[in-house]
Each structure stands twice: as structure tokens, then as C-alpha cells.
Amino acid sequence: MQVPFLDLKAQYQQIQKEVLPMITDAMTNGAFVGGPQVAGFESEFAAFCDSKYGIGVGSGTDALRFALIAAGVGESDEVITVSNTFIATTEVITQVGGTPVFVDIDPQTYNIDVTKIESAITGKTRAIIPVHLYGQPADMDPILEIAEERNLVVIEDACQAHGALYKNKKAGSIAAAGCFSFYPGKNLGAYGEGGAVVTQNENINAKIRMIRDHGQREKYFHEIEGYNGRLDAIQAGILRIKLKRLSTWNQARRENASYYNEVLSRIPGVTIPVIADFATSVYHLFVILVDDRGGLQQFLNQKGIATGLHYPQPLHLQKAYKYLGYRKGDLPVTEISAERLLSLPMYPELLREQIEYVAEVINEFMTKN
Numbered sequence: 001m002q003v004p005f006l007d008l009k010a011q012y013q014q015i016q017k018e019v020l021p022m023i024t025d026a027m028t029n030g031a032f033v034g035g036p037q038v039a040g041f042e043s044e045f046a047a048f049c050d051s052k053y054g055i056g057v058g059s060g061t062d063a064l065r066f067a068l069i070a071a072g073v074g075e076s077d078e079v080i081t082v083s084n085t086f087i088a089t090t091e092v093i094t095q096v097g098g099t100p101v102f103v104d105i106d107p108q109t110y111n112i113d114v115t116k117i118e119s120a121i122t123g124k125t126r127a128i129i130p131v132h133l134y135g136q137p138a139d140m141d142p143i144l145e146i147a148e149e150r151n152l153v154v155i156e157d158a159c160q161a162h163g164a165l166y167k168n169k170k171a172g173s174i175a176a177a178g179c180f181s182f183y184p185g186k187n188l189g190a191y192g193e194g195g196a197v198v199t200q201n202e203n204i205n206a207k208i209r210m211i212r213d214h215g216q217r218e219k220y221f222h223e224i225e226g227y228n229g230r231l232d233a234i235q236a237g238i239l240r241i242k243l244k245r246l247s248t249w250n251q252a253r254r255e256n257a258s259y260y261n262e263v264l265s266r267i268p269g270v271t272i273p274v275i276a277d278f279a280t281s282v283y284h285l286f287v288i289l290v291d292d293r294g295g296l297q298q299f300l301n302q303k304g305i306a307t308g309l310h311y312p313q314p315l316h317l318q319k320a321y322k323y324l325g326y327r328k329g330d331l332p333v334t335e336i337s338a339e340r341l342l343s344l345p346m347y348p349e350l351l352r353e354q355i356e357y358v359a360e361v362i363n364e365f366m367t368k369n
């Protein structure tokens, strides 16, 4: 049996009948940048996120960068975030002139350890970016409390958490802005690049609309310098077709996760994902923790099961951030987890037989070693 890490072709087969006419339509009408598809998606996605405004942008990275600029984060500002994330979370901090400051993660959820934030705050701290990693929201209430006390901006990196809930609130709708990626492999994925910011704040909405479009409100009249960071009309059309099915797909991921938990919890030495009481995960990834991660990954690979590492090297130990001066041992929970975490195949179309097979192979490895 072959078990791919994700299966975008199986998903495409479900929506092909809607996707092809939509693309033909766009070609016929010559509508490629902006227009009714983008506006339609923006309002539907904002509604999905229980947010007042939605702004389509070119990628999740654009979403994060524009949200920081719109919230006034810039030159020589420190921004607190985690090291166990994709580098886009921190690239944008440097790109606006700031400095990333890393805090350790919670050993159960692998999300930001909220008890470590206060001691990382300095006179230069301006913002916090909690990442809702693997589809599970970070513990937002304590973060918002600290932010209010210290007058800091909070931007949610919800790039892996479309539809996730924190205490019944939608991920991305809770802080000043929520940033989403529509990279093909995400829970809501385009057929190319795409991203969005959602916000309840009219000011942030208006600013990001300008920033994504060369700082113009009206064509060729530029209030500020901006970026070319728009969402394509065809991608927006695809996202509208998929958004209608997202809740069903997320539910299928949760059911797959619960079956994984059932079959994996019997295997000694495997730590299954822990979802906090306050969270409803959308399982962008299904991540287990084992001591011999390398050995297990290789064994699974030999048996036709694809896996992933999220992430093999924490950001604070990356060459790109050597200049920040972090050393091995600075973030012990992040570092120990990075060596032991393994992402198993996870997507809505995953079959029970496939999950059973993955568990069987893991069991074989664990009892032998």
C-alpha cells in the first residue's frame, strides 16, 4: 500500500466540474487581477472567519508582512514569536526593519509557551506573533492580556489554521489581524500562491488594501509606496469553490485524527497530538513525537508511507539567524521537539485502511526497536 503525505488530485476530482468552467469564464472575460471574484472571495472568507474585513493578497508571507506594516511595526521594533514555525513568520519581521525575539514552546501543544512571553519583553518590544501551528490555536487570552498591559500589537499567524477555534472564536478573528496562506497544501489551498488578512479594524483594512496595490487608492495616485501583493482572480475563483467545502474537509481531517489517535495510542513510545481544552484543531498536520524519529521515518518510507518534518531545524539555530546570537540550549523544548516530531499523512480523503496501515507499520517498528 502507498500512503502519500497529501493527495491534492483526489480533492481536485471532487471539484473539477466547477473549476474548469470558472477558469474558462475568467479567460473569456479577461478578468485576471482584482474584480468580482476577488471581492466575492474576500467577503465570503471574512464571513467564514467571523471577521468584518477580508483582504486578498499574494501569499501568506504577504499577509504577515502587510499586517505588520499596517499595524505600525517597523524599524528597530522587536517582535516576539516562536522558533518552531516556518521562516515566513520571522522573515517579515526583518523585512519591515524589526528583529525577531524567540520564546520557547509548550511541550504538549508545541505552540508558544505563554508563561515565557513576559520575560522576553524589552523597551523595544512592539508586537507578538502567535502561530496557530499544525491547525491548533495558541492560547490567545493570556497573550492579549499581556499585550494590553504592555501596549503591544498582536498579529495571528493563522496560515495553518483556516477554520480552527479558540474558545469558539475563529482563528484569525481574535487579535488585530489574522494572516492566512492559500499555498496549495494548506487546508484551504489555491492552485498557485495566495493569501489573505482578516481583521475587525477598519484602519488596518484600508491600509492593507493600499499596501497590496502599490500604495494607491485610486489608480496612479500613490499615498504611500506599497507592494505588488494582490490575489489573482482565478485563484480567488478556485478558493470560493473550495471554501464552500472547507468545513466538511476540516471535519474529515478531525475524524481521521481521532482514528489515528485510537490506533496509535495503543503503541508504546508514540506521543499523539495533545489538543488543549480551549482549542478545536483543524489538523493541518498530524504530528507525533517519538525518540528514534529518523529510524521511524526511514522505516515508514521503505513501506510506502510518506512523512514530513515540521520543522527539522528551529529558526533560532538557522544559518540565516546566526547574527541574532542564539545558541543551542537557549530554547530547550523547541530543540528537543525538533529532533523528535514526525508529521504523518493527513488530508480529508485519507482512508481508514491507510490509517490502519500506517499504525501497523509504526507498531512493527516500535516493538522491534
Ligand SMILES: *Cc1c(COP(=O)(O)O)cnc(C)c1O
Pocket: 059, 060, 061, 062, 085, 086, 088, 089, 131, 157, 159, 160, 180, 181, 182, 183, 194, 195
Ligand atoms: C505556509 C505558512 C506561511 C507562509 O505562507 P505562504 O503562502 O507560503 O507565503 C507562514 N506561516 C506559516 C506558519 C505557514 O505554515
